[in-house]
Amino acid sequence: MLKVRYARRRRTKAVEINMAPLIDMVFILLIFFLVTTSFVRESGVEVQRPVARSAVTKEKVNLIVGVTRDGMIYMENHPVDIRSIRARMERFLAETPGGAVVIVADKDSKTGTVIRVLDECRMAGVKNISIAARKESK
Numbered sequence: 001m002l003k004v005r006y007a008r009r010r011r012t013k014a015v016e017i018n019m020a021p022l023i024d025m026v027f028i029l030l031i032f033f034l035v036t037t038s039f040v041r042e043s044g045v046e047v048q049r050p051v052a053r054s055a056v057t058k059e060k061v062n063l064i065v066g067v068t069r070d071g072m073i074y075m076e077n078h079p080v081d082i083r084s085i086r087a088r089m090e091r092f093l094a095e096t097p098g099g100a101v102v103i104v105a106d107k108d109s110k111t112g113t114v115i116r117v118l119d120e121c122r123m124a125g126v127k128n129i130s131i132a133a134r135k136e137s138k
Contacts, residue, residue, distance in 0.1 A: 062099035063092055064132075065121070069106040071113045082116055089124030100128040 065085070066074040073080050075088060092099060101121055105114045114131070121129050 060100050061102050062096050063101045065103045065117055067105040067109045067114055067117060069108045071110055085117060085120040086124045089121050089126055093125055101126050102130045102132050104132040
């Protein structure tokens with residue numbers, strides 16, 4: 001009887017946990033979340049947005065263009081010249097087809113500057129353009 005128990009112990013193998021499928025699954029999930037995540041490019045400037053009663057929240061925003069009180073234009077934390085906006089928008093559309101652009105203008109900024117930014121975006125082919133405003137608090 002003792003020999004049978006000894007023989008069974010020798011035949012049974014040690015249980016091993018194979019970690020390779022688990023690691024593969026984690027990498028697949030990581031790649032999935034990286035691909036499905038949309039990255040928002042901030043303007044990099046803090047402005048006082050005007051108040052509007054009809055303001056609604058926009059779900060998908062890919063690029064934010066900021067216009068300050070003194071007429072400076074910011075994209076991705078860098079000041080930009082009005083003449084370079086069209087080229088930047090064309091490059092943005094090539095990277096993100098159908099991307100949305102939001103112009104965040106200070107409430108004291110000149111309307112002419114905001115209109116020029118809007119015009120440059122449209123001339124670059126951007127179809128989804130919005131101007132940011134704060135919802136009026138009750």
